[in-house]
Amino acid sequence: MNSSQPGVEEEQHLLQDKGHPALLALAFVGLGWYILLWAIGLLGCLAARRRYKHRPRSRLATESPGSVPGVSILRPLKGLDTNLYENLESSFTQEYPSFEILFSVAHEDDQALPVARELMAKYPHVNAKVIVGEEIIGVNPKVNNLIRSYRQAANDILWVLDSNVMMHSGAMARSVDALQGKSRSGRRIALVHHVPFAIVNESRIGSRLDEAFLNTNHAKMYIAINTVAIDSCVMGKSNLYRRSDLERVNGSRKPIAQQDSQSSEQCGLPAFGRYLAEDNMIASALWHELGERHDLSCDVARNVVGKMSLSDYIQRRARWIRVRKHMVLAPTLLEPLTESVVVSAIGCASLKYIFNVPALPFLLLHFTLWLSVDLDVYSSLAGHRLPASIRWEFLGAWLGRELLALPIFLYAIFGDTVNWRGRRYQVLRNGEVRPAREGRWCGRTSRQSHDYEPLEVEIVEH
Template identity: 45%
Template sequence: MEPDPSSSSTSSTILNVLSYILVVWYFFMVVLSLFGQYIGQSRYRHKPKPVSSKLTFSEAQGVSIIRPLKGVDLELEANLRSSFVQKYPKFEIIFSVASPEDPAIEIVDALMKEFHQVDSRLIIGDHQVGINPKINNMVESYRTAKYDIVWVLDSNVHVDMDTLGRSVDQLMIPGIGLVHHLPIAVQPANYAAEIEQIFLDTNHAKMYLAINGVGIASCVMGKSNLYRRSDLDKVGGLEKFGKYMAEDNIIGEALWHQGLRHRMSADTACQALGPISLKGYCARRARWVRLRKYIVTAATLVEPFTESVVCGIMGAVGSRHVFGTSILGFFCVHWTWWFINDCFLYRTLVRSSSLHTLNAQKPLRILNFLRAWISREVLALPLYLYAMAGTKISWRDQEYRCISDGTAVAINDKNEAVEPLLTS
């Protein structure tokens, strides 16, 4: 029996279409990566002088800086000190801690005495408005803040002294409702920490910058965010988001749906890593994916196809059918280019970080960078698949189970889910 010519033609057409789709997707990712690189080089190499910082006390917009605390993070004193030394005429600092026995209190007390001229206070005790301990910790600070502009700044990050001024400049632009800063990692003390740094300062930074540069949807991490309390109160205030573990993304979307766009200033939120275990790195990446898969499902499903290994294979296979190129040759060129692109962005971000000038932070040596970069890229897909298959996360010594509506429940020692408390 002779083969059906029409069937063979249909298969060939489908193969050609799929090949073109693979090629188009690959070059789309190349353009997106170059766009992220362009933003990184242009924004963080040349930081503008803030205009708002030159205003008088009566002219300036007041800002309430809220710093939630739990335990003593690496470089905690330097992190908190960076709030006190902001070159801005009108702000207060509110430190929030849940327990009166928390060791962070001693550091806060010492800094408040040292900078007694700065308007600052410490609030001890949380309000159980939901499952999210960070929100529970901040509710009283949010309610009692003196000013409408609120800057929520995590305790494990350090910022430049001009960050507040530049951020207020951005927030004053008409139509802007949230200003956020690129999270980067510095000071890795071992191999696993180097992998974590490479992830945050290359692939994550590149995509974060590119997506926010396009600006077609909300894409926010909660390490360092400024917004107006009056805007958030229109959708129920901070406590409404206590039932979500990834409250930063949900808050960003709530403001976005009011027609308020987001901006990034030329500043980074720098986290000192110190030593971490390989298991700890894997747990962080799994937590990241599991929190996002129910909140930004489409973006999470697409994520593997943005990574260098899968994207490179797609490009190599598609190019083989469309242009007749060697699959191995294409992939080698692709991976070399991807590595160089990431390396340039990494060195720019580390050198421009505020911790670079504070602690003489230097980029990794090229061999250390290469080792960590290859490890990160090779681990990306297995970690993603592992994360997508589960729902359990660990955060601040407590385990939670993620639910499909974006909320979560705590898990007690007997591995039984505990319903979250949703009332204040």
């Protein structure tokens, strides 16, 4: 009798521990979080199927020029991006009756200029211009590059399109359709954006990691968040909005009705030159200051990824984590809890405590289903299944991306300096930036904004 007593007492002790209110409540919170993340992932997967499986041709593609709103495509150029010729050519081949293209370059000797001029000669019927000369209105070189094209654009609708992005010929018409629509709540659409889809033409470890990230987890969460649409969430590879709307906002993110009518704050694109993520801030300003909404069209922004090393990939991910930390702290701090490895640990511990579910079978099932959902999202965006020729490289990169997510976050969250386009910046409150000063943690300093002189010459080509 006595020999069996320890076993009975141990069992009773375990039962008492399992019934501890605080531990049990924590386990159920963890289980709820696990279920919520699966719901968000499945929402992104189903929304991707619904939105991207079918891309009907817009009626605007066949209308007369005078019956559709004109569009000005603004493409900032700097150097020879991967696939630059095909990327820029996709602007010339848009099936839309009324548009112009404005190429912006800071310097006359930029290597991208001959490519733009060659395309202008190839498509003489397209209204295209090259505008040379930046205007320093802030620390963001992209905004400095774009400001003259922004002011000279002939149309109210602006399509700001990065030089490393290639768009389908029907994208403009479908995007204008979306811009003229209403949100589910009946609010006006002020911005149309496109989920990026990475295309790798040179197999490098960083390129494959970026491809696996953008085409699965990032796209899944991006689409899900924009489907729920409780707040602005925009990545600016390809954004369509009205200049008349942008001229009413200043980046304060305060509703216009609550802003001081005597305020002298600058509005329009120049107001966003102080931010590194100007695209995200413009979208947020249109959402919060005007009370308008955004929409995703059924096109993807095909982002051609160049030669990216592992270090390049880590620095790129760290850069945007550090920027987001100063823009939206709470959601950024929650990011690790949305990644598959951390989510699986939470789900495993919770189910083990509540239902005594064995860990190994659960984890195998979790990652199999998680990967299946991610591959389904890939198929919806690409329009086909994962090609057999890259299957094992992609799956290896997917696994590497999942395992690296938490270490990269921990590395990024404790820093404030970032590298972008060969310059180093310190991220400040609300996502503003300034050139980083030389110091122990900053490395070589970048030149201050007042060290730059705007070009006096402006060359406009027709």
